[in-house]
Amino acid sequence: MRDAAPTTIHLKDYTPFGYLVDEVHLTFDLAPDATRVTSRIAFRPNPEAPGHRFFLHGEELRLIRAAIDGAEVTPEITDAGLTCAAPDTPFVWEAEVEIAPAANTALEGLYLSNGMYCTQCEAEGFRKITYYPDRPDVMSTFTVRINGTHPVLLSNGNPVDSGEGFAEWHDPWPKPAYLFALVAGDLVAHSDRFTTVSGREVDLNLWVRPGDEDKCAFGMEALKKSMRWDEEVYGREYDLDVFNIVAVDDFNMGAMENKGLNIFNSAAVLASPETSTDDNFERIEAIIAHEYFHNWTGNRITCRDWFQLCLKEGLTVFRDAQFTSDLRSAPVKRIRDVIDLRGRQFPEDQGPLSHPVRPESFQEINNFYTATVYEKGAEVIGMLKRLVGDAAYAEALDLYFARHDGQACTIEDWLKVFEDVTGRDLAQFKHWYSQAGTPRLTVEEAWQDGTFTLTLSQDTPATPGQPDKLPQVIPVAVGLLNPNGDEVHATEVLELTQARQSFSFEGLAARPVASVLRDFSAPVVLDHDLSPEQRAFLLAHDTDPFNRWEAGRSLAGQCLLDMIIEGTAPDTAYLDGLVAVLRDDGLDPAYRALMLGLPSQSELAASLQQRGLTPDPQAIWDATETLRQATAQHMQDLLPRLRAEAQVDAPFRPDADQAGRRALGSATLALLSRLDGGAQAAADFTRADNMSLQLSSLSCLLKAGKGEVELAAFYDQWRGDRLVIDKWFGLQVAMAAPGQTAETARRLSAHAEFNWRNPNRFRAVFGALAMHHAGFHHASGAAYQLLADWLIRLDPVNPQTTARMCAAFQTWRRYDEGRQALIGAQLDRILAQPNLSRDTTEMLTRIRG
Numbered sequence: 001m002r003d004a005a006p007t008t009i010h011l012k013d014y015t016p017f018g019y020l021v022d023e024v025h026l027t028f029d030l031a032p033d034a035t036r037v038t039s040r041i042a043f044r045p046n047p048e049a050p051g052h053r054f055f056l057h058g059e060e061l062r063l064i065r066a067a068i069d070g071a072e073v074t075p076e077i078t079d080a081g082l083t084c085a086a087p088d089t090p091f092v093w094e095a096e097v098e099i100a101p102a103a104n105t106a107l108e109g110l111y112l113s114n115g116m117y118c119t120q121c122e123a124e125g126f127r128k129i130t131y132y133p134d135r136p137d138v139m140s141t142f143t144v145r146i147n148g149t150h151p152v153l154l155s156n157g158n159p160v161d162s163g164e165g166f167a168e169w170h171d172p173w174p175k176p177a178y179l180f181a182l183v184a185g186d187l188v189a190h191s192d193r194f195t196t197v198s199g200r201e202v203d204l205n206l207w208v209r210p211g212d213e214d215k216c217a218f219g220m221e222a223l224k225k226s227m228r229w230d231e232e233v234y235g236r237e238y239d240l241d242v243f244n245i246v247a248v249d250d251f252n253m254g255a256m257e258n259k260g261l262n263i264f265n266s267a268a269v270l271a272s273p274e275t276s277t278d279d280n281f282e283r284i285e286a287i288i289a290h291e292y293f294h295n296w297t298g299n300r301i302t303c304r305d306w307f308q309l310c311l312k313e314g315l316t317v318f319r320d321a322q323f324t325s326d327l328r329s330a331p332v333k334r335i336r337d338v339i340d341l342r343g344r345q346f347p348e349d350q351g352p353l354s355h356p357v358r359p360e361s362f363q364e365i366n367n368f369y370t371a372t373v374y375e376k377g378a379e380v381i382g383m384l385k386r387l388v389g390d391a392a393y394a395e396a397l398d399l400y401f402a403r404h405d406g407q408a409c410t411i412e413d414w415l416k417v418f419e420d421v422t423g424r425d426l427a428q429f430k431h432w433y434s435q436a437g438t439p440r441l442t443v444e445e446a447w448q449d450g451t452f453t454l455t456l457s458q459d460t461p462a463t464p465g466q467p468d469k470l471p472q473v474i475p476v477a478v479g480l481l482n483p484n485g486d487e488v489h490a491t492e493v494l495e496l497t498q499a500r501q502s503f504s505f506e507g508l509a510a511r512p513v514a515s516v517l518r519d520f521s522a523p524v525v526l527d528h529d530l531s532p533e534q535r536a537f538l539l540a541h542d543t544d545p546f547n548r549w550e551a552g553r554s555l556a557g558q559c560l561l562d563m564i565i566e567g568t569a570p571d572t573a574y575l576d577g578l579v580a581v582l583r584d585d586g587l588d589p590a591y592r593a594l595m596l597g598l599p600s601q602s603e604l605a606a607s608l609q610q611r612g613l614t615p616d617p618q619a620i621w622d623a624t625e626t627l628r629q630a631t632a633q634h635m636q637d638l639l640p641r642l643r644a645e646a647q648v649d650a651p652f653r654p655d656a657d658q659a660g661r662r663a664l665g666s667a668t669l670a671l672l673s674r675l676d677g678g679a680q681a682a683a684d685f686t687r688a689d690n691m692s693l694q695l696s697s698l699s700c701l702l703k704a705g706k707g708e709v710e711l712a713a714f715y716d717q718w719r720g721d722r723l724v725i726d727k728w729f730g731l732q733v734a735m736a737a738p739g740q741t742a743e744t745a746r747r748l749s750a751h752a753e754f755n756w757r758n759p760n761r762f763r764a765v766f767g768a769l770a771m772h773h774a775g776f777h778h779a780s781g782a783a784y785q786l787l788a789d790w791l792i793r794l795d796p797v798n799p800q801t802t803a804r805m806c807a808a809f810q811t812w813r814r815y816d817e818g819r820q821a822l823i824g825a826q827l828d829r830i831l832a833q834p835n836l837s838r839d840t841t842e843m844l845t846r847i848r849g
């Protein structure tokens with residue numbers, strides 16, 4: 001499909017487009033195999049980029065007719081687009097092209113999902129719809145006419161006209177083509193209204209397939225909360241008469257912020273207590289907020305080029321995290337985000353796919369919608385806010401919106417508003433955008449004559465293309481505790497700017513215990529050599545909820561590493577400390593549930609690698625199992641009490657309070673099931689009236705090697721609900737024993753309902769396989785081979801989803817030679833496929849190294 005020599009695009013090569021676009025008119029005549037797209041576009045030469053040739057992107061289009069100012073032209077056409085002689089005065093371009101949405105399985109451009117037309121244009125999908133300068137710095141208003149027989153015909157902006165077989169939309173806000181959207185189908189709306197702070201009445205619609213009406217209420221409430229929150233916290237008001245959200249079943253990502261017409265993966269918006277877990281509810285609320293917040297951070301102010309992706313994504317992730325912290329529990333959200341960062345971003349940053357938050361080159365931009373751009377990008381904004389303070393942050397954001405509304409911006413523009421507001425030089429801070437890799441922060445302590453000194457040093461390992469790193473500005477939030485547990489020095493943010501730097505605290509009566517990197521104030525690996533007693537002390541007394549949790553986490557981690565490396569028995573300092581925290585009913589149940597978590601097995605593998613050891617996935621699995629079993633026994637007497645505290649008596653609500661109780665209940669049930677062989681889980685499954693309990697009890701049964709009957713009952717109950725059946729697929733893989741994981745995935749992939757062209761279903765099975773550390777890395781290599789087989793099969797159909805799944809192999813160099821040989825052979829086998837997509841080729845080439 002693609003040419004053999006892929007081209008690399010560089011940030012430093014940016015040049016503006018030679019023409020400005022004043023207006024775009026599009027007409028769609030919808031038909032599954034031959035949709036006609038007619039465009040009329042007003043161009044004029046760009047005074048800032050004179051003399052450029054007139055090139056329009058276009059891929060997989062059949063050009064029928066093109067004209068400039070009404071006179072037919074014959075452009076020169078390649079795989080990538082067309083070039084045409086054009087006047088150096090304003091002119092009107094017209095083109096008619098034909099496309100085939102029914103044949104579009106890549107889910108980029110205009111495609112069909114269950115008979116419904118929809119589009120996905122970010123990042124470079126618009127060029128599969130018509131010829132256009134498909135780059136984010138070209139912004140224009142759009143008027144769209146859709147001719148089609150479907151009852152619902154939607155596009156961006158406000159409705160201007162509609163009638164039998166057509167609808168017309170106008171979007172008055174200039175936007176880049178990646179924010180274009182069109183939907184046509186047999187849809188029903190869950191509708192509501194919102195009055196903005198200045199009194200604008202907005203019609204809100206959540207469009208779904210008939211049958212899904214009962215899964216809309218929660219998403220709609222989340223939307224209204226998001227709209228209010230952005231007014232109150234960021235002073236941002238909505239700017240159109242309607243806001244439409246559409247749920248589609250076939251979607252590569254979570255959701256998309258198209259102007260006035262957000263398109264969502266159904267899994268990221270449809271929710272009901274019977275079918276959605278508490279985690280689903282929280283995630284849906286956050287994604288709705290995220291896409292809505294893009295209206296200002298992304299749409300009104302967009303990106304100059306795709307290297308600036310973190311400008312909109314890092315900021316919008318940061319904003320949606322603030323929203324969730326405000327609506328739910330800030331410490332719980334912070335801990336969950338750090339777990340996620342360590343689970344997804346750290347492996348990326350510490351392996352062959354490592355890249356800066358603002359990459360400097362790419363072959364396929366779709367491969368850079370990463371945890372680094374999104375989550376580390378959000379951490380960078382959090383650090384900036386911590387360094388300048390809340391008031392300056394608010395002022396800088398006001399200036400950003402005032403100065404750049406309607407523009408396509410860069411990270412330089414973003415940092416400049418902070419420099420102008422604070423007078424600070426952010427040149428060194430900017431390294432966070434350009435240097436890849438996770439800095440390692442080492443803490444040394446000294447105590448003399450009432451003075452406590454912390455010496456902090458930083459070191460960022462080499463990453464692909466970046467052998468040497470400069471010191472970064474690292475905000476290190478620190479507090480000090482007295483030996484009696486009182487805080488003697490409240491949280492202070494130390495600014496580490498050098499490779500090594502000391503900070504002293506004077507006039508102390510006794511040597512304190514330092515709580516370092518409170519609230520996880522920077523995305524670094526912390527190396528603070530504390531004794532188990534000191535960690536247990538922090539677990540008992542730290543006033544910073546994040547670091548209190550972190551103390552338990554690191555105790556557990558140290559205990560597991562000792563078990564793996566030395567073969568020791570589980571450490572009672574950890575178990576006793578845990579029991580004490582779990583007993584404290586003054587602590588939020590959600591927080592206590594998080595306390596019961598362990599470092600992931602992949603994280604343990606990374607820790608072993610960092611100690612120069614070769615991780616054995618089976619040994620990590622065994623140690624984790626042993627510690628879990630010991631925890632269950634150690635907490636035996638406490639479990640009934642925890643279950644009682646976790647009990648929810650009120651009718652189901654997906655709020656933080658109830659969700660926290662259910663999380664504690666499910667963590668407790670998992671421990672109990674290790675003692676009673678699943679008896680309680682079987683009872684819970686039978687009485688479950690919500691998906692969280694149904695799924696957690698079923699998972700306990702599967703873990704105990706039981707649950708065959710329940711699994712079948714679950715399937716029968718939910719066979720009509722595709723999102724629940726995704727869970728049914730995924731759970732079986734996730735709960736399989738390491739020796740059974742690949743075989744379970746293989747068996748499920750032969751199931752009649754395994755529709756592998758649907759990204760959600762594909763990921764349910766193979767995402768779960770890749771996440772199962774000991775199962776995926778089973779010594780047989782069966783899982784490597786199975787995943788490779790399926791990636792080979794999926795690539796010609798859907799390169800984007802295939803390429804994303806390749807990341808399953810990114811940590812391969814951590815493991816022993818045998819496993820590396822097995823994985824290497826699979827990587828080579830995939831790479832040897834003829835016509836492998838640009839997406840997958842780039843990913844595998846980088847991983848192969």
Ligand code: PHE
Nearest residue numbers: 122123253255256257291369
């Ligand atoms: N821009 C979307 C978001 O972050 C993600 C996305 C990217 C969706 C590319 C589809 C394709 O909200």
Ligand code: ZN
Nearest residue numbers: 290294313316
């Ligand atoms: Zn986003």
